[in-house]
Amino acid sequence: MKVVKFGGSSLATGKSVNQAINIILADPSRQVMVVSAPGKRKNSDTKVTDLLIKYAKKVLNHEDFKQIVDEIFSRYQDIGKYFQVEDKELEQLKNALLSLPTQIYPTDDYLIAAFKAHGERLNARLITMILNKKGLKAKFLDPFDVGLTVTGEPNDAIVSPETYINLDKVELSSEEYIVFPGFFGMTPSGHIATFSRGGSDITGAILTRGLHADLYENFTDVNGIFAANPSIIEHPDSIKQMTYREMRELSYAGFSVFHDEALIPAIEGKIPINVKNTNDPKNAGTLIVPNQKFKPTNPVTGVASQKHFSALYLHKYLLNKEAGFTLRILQILYKHNIPYEHMPSGIDDITIIFNRQFLNDQLIDLICNEIQSLINPDQLEWIDDYAIIMVVGEGMKYQESISAQILSALNEQNISPQMINQGASQISIMIGTKKEEADQVVKTIYKQFF
Numbered sequence: 108m109k110v111v112k113f114g115g116s117s118l119a120t121g122k123s124v125n126q127a128i129n130i131i132l133a134d135p136s137r138q139v140m141v142v143s144a145p146g147k148r149k150n151s152d153t154k155v156t157d158l159l160i161k162y163a164k165k166v167l168n169h170e171d172f173k174q175i176v177d178e179i180f181s182r183y184q185d186i187g188k189y190f191q192v193e194d195k196e197l198e199q200l201k202n203a204l205l206s207l208p209t210q211i212y213p214t215d216d217y218l219i220a221a222f223k224a225h226g227e228r229l230n231a232r233l234i235t236m237i238l239n240k241k242g243l244k245a246k247f248l249d250p251f252d253v254g255l256t257v258t259g260e261p262n263d264a265i266v267s268p269e270t271y272i273n274l275d276k277v278e279l280s281s282e283e284y285i286v287f288p289g290f291f292g293m294t295p296s297g298h299i300a301t302f303s304r305g306g307s308d309i310t311g312a313i314l315t316r317g318l319h320a321d322l323y324e325n326f327t328d329v330n331g332i333f334a335a336n337p338s339i340i341e342h343p344d345s346i347k348q349m350t351y352r353e354m355r356e357l358s359y360a361g362f363s364v365f366h367d368e369a370l371i372p373a374i375e376g377k378i379p380i381n382v383k384n385t386n387d388p389k390n391a392g393t394l395i396v397p398n399q400k401f402k403p404t405n406p407v408t409g410v411a412s413q414k415h416f417s418a419l420y421l422h423k424y425l426l427n428k429e430a431g432f433t434l435r436i437l438q439i440l441y442k443h444n445i446p447y448e449h450m451p452s453g454i455d456d457i458t459i460i461f462n463r464q465f466l467n468d469q470l471i472d473l474i475c476n477e478i479q480s481l482i483n484p485d486q487l488e489w490i491d492d493y494a495i496i497m498v499v500g501e502g503m504k505y506q507e508s509i510s511a512q513i514l515s516a517l518n519e520q521n522i523s524p525q526m527i528n529q530g531a532s533q534i535s536i537m538i539g540t541k542k543e544e545a546d547q548v549v550k551t552i553y554k555q556f557f
């Protein structure tokens with residue numbers, strides 16, 4: 108049995124939903140369909156998830172929301188009309204949208220999560236109607252029906268282990284398709300919490316593991332995973348096969364096509380993932396597997412970049428001999444509930460890299476002041492303008508000169524990275540640079556290895 112996830116880019120119009128249904132029908136083992144909310148129809152369009160966030164904010168601000176509800180509903184109406192779904196049935200979706208502000212939520216964050224989740228919930232309902240209309244047996248199931256439970260933040264949830272005990276009890280019939288909304292789960296107190304953005308990939312992976320599927324097919328709008336982001340490199344090579352570890356590092360570092368957290372259930376279940384194109388389903392796409400059986404011909408599999416970082420650089424002579432130096436810094440961060448991403452260090456220097464999204468100016472001043480007064484470094488510098496480029500490849504284990512090749516290629520372009528870190532993971536090299544140089548770094552490294 109296969110679990111098949113369709114991203115929002117594959118379900119944006121009636122025509123694309125029809126392509127997705129044809130993909131399901133083409134292979135009888137494609138029994139479970141996980142769906143995202145309708146995505147962008149063109150570049151200037153807005154994803155339904157973003158429209159729902161707007162709707163939630165209007166409700167919280169006591170603003171009129173009629174227009175935004177109409178806009179959201181029209182996305183489902185357009186898809187429904189393509190399949191001649193009756194107005195009466197579509198009206199159920201509108202009523203579900205309109206009833207959202209009348210529910211009780213523990214906090215505003217829970218309200219936002221519940222609104223957001225309805226992008227996928229209503230789409231799964233609509234696609235179930237469409238399949239039934241086509242004379243196919245299909246059932247809508249959602250996290251509340253199967254016990255997909257989550258903990259953590261309402262808009263950044265984590266799956267609970269009991270989900271897998273609950274999923275073990277779900278009985279599938281080979282006669283019936285299951286349509287399941289991605290992106291959200293149920294909290295212990297019975298509320299909706301969503302995964303982070305792009306999190307329908309995570310739902311697909313959870314169902315793949317929990318329902319013991321043989322393969323997780325993830326359908327998107329490109330022919331698999333490319334060796335670099337196509338918005339930076341024109342027509343990059345596509346990756347035929349890669350390991351879980353490579354994908355996890357690359358998706359964490361910016362390959363938004365597949366969510367990094369979605370790798371974890373697949374790794375736990377040792378289930379391969381096939382990223383494929385809804386518009387070109389015959390293309391083999393990218394297969395993500397537990398281990399690479401052969402030594403790769405290219406040491407580098409992919410180059411990813413992210414620009415939302417900041418860094419705190421600290422210099423202190425004999426830092427390496429001072430017991431508890433890093434511990435005290437971490438205690439300050441812990442006190443203010445600030446997570447950090449990386450902490451490369453040398454004998455007298457340490458750089459702490461943060462995700463800028465978790466910080467504001469006031470917090471930055473606070474931690475810098477505390478570190479200065481409690482730890483007294485010789486130099487403290489806050490670098491707000493920070494990007495990370497990750498060069499990843501299982502093949503790097505077999506070649507030692509990769510960082511030298513990278514540095515000399517960058518040097519030829521007059522780029523001197525602020526940080527280069529290799530070692531913590533044998534299969535990746537991390538480069539810290541200014542945001543404005545990040546794309547050029549990706550281009551230079553890509554040219555060097557592809």
Ligand SMILES: Nc1ncnc2c1ncn2[C@@H]1O[C@H](COP(=O)(O)OP(=O)(O)O)[C@@H](O)[C@H]1O
Pocket residue numbers: 113114115116117143146305326327328329331332333334335336337338361362363364365
């Ligand atoms: N390395 C990469 N390989 C393939 N696509 C990438 C990569 N990096 C970024 N992308 C972008 O990811 C997009 C698909 O992701 P997303 O829009 O989230 O898909 P979906 O809606 O199917 O979940 C592609 O259209 C592409 O522009």
Ligand SMILES: N[C@@H](CC(=O)OP(=O)(O)O)C(=O)O
Pocket residue numbers: 113114115116143144146154156157226289290303304305306307308
């Ligand atoms: N719709 C949600 C979840 C998701 O996974 O979407 P997509 O499959 O379109 O990336 C989002 O926009 O974040």
